[in-house]
Amino acid sequence: MVKLTKIYTRSGDTGQTSLVDGNRRAKHDPRIDAYGVVDEANAAVGLVRLHTAGTDMDAMLARIQNDLFDLGADLATPEEESPKYEPLRVVQAQVDRLEREIDAMNAELTPLNSFVLPGGGAAAAYLHLARTISRRAERAMTALAAREAVNPVAIKYINRLSDHLFVASRFVNGKGAADVLWVPGKNRS
Numbered sequence: 001m002v003k004l005t006k007i008y009t010r011s012g013d014t015g016q017t018s019l020v021d022g023n024r025r026a027k028h029d030p031r032i033d034a035y036g037v038v039d040e041a042n043a044a045v046g047l048v049r050l051h052t053a054g055t056d057m058d059a060m061l062a063r064i065q066n067d068l069f070d071l072g073a074d075l076a077t078p079e080e081e082s083p084k085y086e087p088l089r090v091v092q093a094q095v096d097r098l099e100r101e102i103d104a105m106n107a108e109l110t111p112l113n114s115f116v117l118p119g120g121g122a123a124a125a126y127l128h129l130a131r132t133i134s135r136r137a138e139r140a141m142t143a144l145a146a147r148e149a150v151n152p153v154a155i156k157y158i159n160r161l162s163d164h165l166f167v168a169s170r171f172v173n174g175k176g177a178a179d180v181l182w183v184p185g186k187n188r189s
Helices: 030-049 058-075 092-106 122-145 152-172
Strands: 016-018 024-026
Touching: 024 058, 030 122, 030 152, 058 092, 058 122, 058 152, 092 152, 122 152
Parallel strands: none
Antiparallel strands: 016 024
C-alpha cells in the first residue's frame, strides 16, 4: 500500500518527474503523457459515478477506477530485465472481466441502426467523455509502444475499456431506448 505523508516535494519544479524505478523523465515524455491520459480517463469515470451511486454500474465503474490506477502504475514502471521488485502489471484477467461485463450488458441492449451521439442522460454523456479520453490514452500508449516496451495486455485493456464504456453508456440510457442517434445530413438543408 502506498503511504503519502507529503503532497508536494518540489522535485518536479524543473519539468522532470520520477518513474517508479526512480529514473527521471521530462513531464512531456511519451510515458508520462500516457499515464497522464489514463489518469484523465479515471477522473472522467469518477464523474460518471456521481450519477450511478448504489447501482451495479457503479460497482463496475469502481473496479475500473482501481484498474486504471493499476494501468498507471504499469505505465510508470518501464520494463527491465531483472527488476528489484515485481512490478504491478495489468493482467489478462482484468481484460477478461471487461469482456464478460460488455457481453452481459450488450445482451440486454436494443440493436443499433445508426451511430450514437454522446448524450441521453448525464451518466451516459459522462461515459462517452470517459470513452473518448480512453481512446486518447490508447493512442498515447501505442505511440509509446512504438518507442519502447509497453505491456501488451495493458494496451488490450485500454482498448477493451473504451468498448466497455460505450456499451455502458447505452445500458444507462434505458438499455438503448434513450440513445441519441446520428441522422446523417439531418441539418444540411
